[in-house]
Amino acid sequence: MTFLNLRSIASGSAMQGVDMFGKRVGFLKFKADIVDEETKTKVPGIVFARGPAVAVLILLESNGETYAVLTEQVRVPIGKFLLELPAGMLDDEKGDFVGTAVREVEEETGIKLNIEDMVDLTALLDPATGGRMLPSPGGCDEEIGLFLYRGRVDEETIRSLQGKETGLRDHGELIKLRVVPYSELWRSTGDAKALSAIALYEMAKREGLLPQPTPSANL
Incomplete structure (x- = not known):
């Protein structure tokens, strides 16, 4: 798998929601602004994280x-x-x-x-x-x-x-x-x-x- 050379800009990241499964973290939803370090191009992303x-x-x-x-x-x-x-x-x-x-x-x-x-x-x-x-x-x-x-x-x-x-x-x-x-x-x-x-x-x-x-x- 090819990965872009990316880094996250912390100031541009925001947690939007967390769903707990009892005491365990279940689903996360967050917004992150990512920058390609080679081109300095911003790659915005809205992410729903639920895992494997x-x-x-x-x-x-x-x-x-x-x-x-x-x-x-x-x-x-x-x-x-x-x-x-x-x-x-x-x-x-x-x-x-x-x-x-x-x-x-x-x-x-x-x-x-x-x-x-x-x-x-x-x-x-x-x-x-x-x-x-x-x-x-x-x-x-x-x-x-x-x-x-x-x-x-x-x-x-x-x-x-x-x-x-x-x-x-x-x-x-x-x-x-x-x-x-x-x-x-x-x-x-x-x-x-x-x-x-x-x-x-x-x-x-x-x-x-x-x-x-x-x-x-x-x-």
């Missing part, structure tokens, strides 16, 4: 059909329900992306995955990218690690997942699971995480970069 996150593309094969497991929950900024990959913010100070991905899947879907069965799709990117997906770099520092899980299940498992209510109610998570044929996923949601994961998965599959899928999923 993870999302998981869960693909389950059943009776010859491959399904994707999605969450459905209301998203206030867009004013509607949205189908999304199971996802969450990285709250581990050690930067444990894959461990966080496994925990988020269990919290949002009830599915218990093994860390060793996870494939880091974003790790397949050129190292110059930082190995993360950047959904909105013009205004937000968020970087997302996209993971893949593949397994085989019976039809009863697919039926039991469809419409299942999940999420941490005390955290305001009102989630329902939706199981969608993978062949229809790309046109079923506008979720950037899902669309990016599809692209990475398909390209990695074409290049032969993926390990063999898990023989069966213990869900």
Whole structure:
């Protein structure tokens, strides 16, 4: 990744908002005036800082059909329900992306995955990218690690997942699971995480970069 030679002008920076998650700092919003030291050009920026996150593309094969497991929950900024990959913010100070991905899947879907069965799709990117997906770099520092899980299940498992209510109610998570044929996923949601994961998965599959899928999923 190429970085401009930038420095912040403290007098031109202003904190505009802080949201706390209990005793922990959650979201920050601030305005900063940045100067390119070579050209002395000012680069203004309004920043929403929320830190790294993870999302998981869960693909389950059943009776010859491959399904994707999605969450459905209301998203206030867009004013509607949205189908999304199971996802969450990285709250581990050690930067444990894959461990966080496994925990988020269990919290949002009830599915218990093994860390060793996870494939880091974003790790397949050129190292110059930082190995993360950047959904909105013009205004937000968020970087997302996209993971893949593949397994085989019976039809009863697919039926039991469809419409299942999940999420941490005390955290305001009102989630329902939706199981969608993978062949229809790309046109079923506008979720950037899902669309990016599809692209990475398909390209990695074409290049032969993926390990063999898990023989069966213990869900």
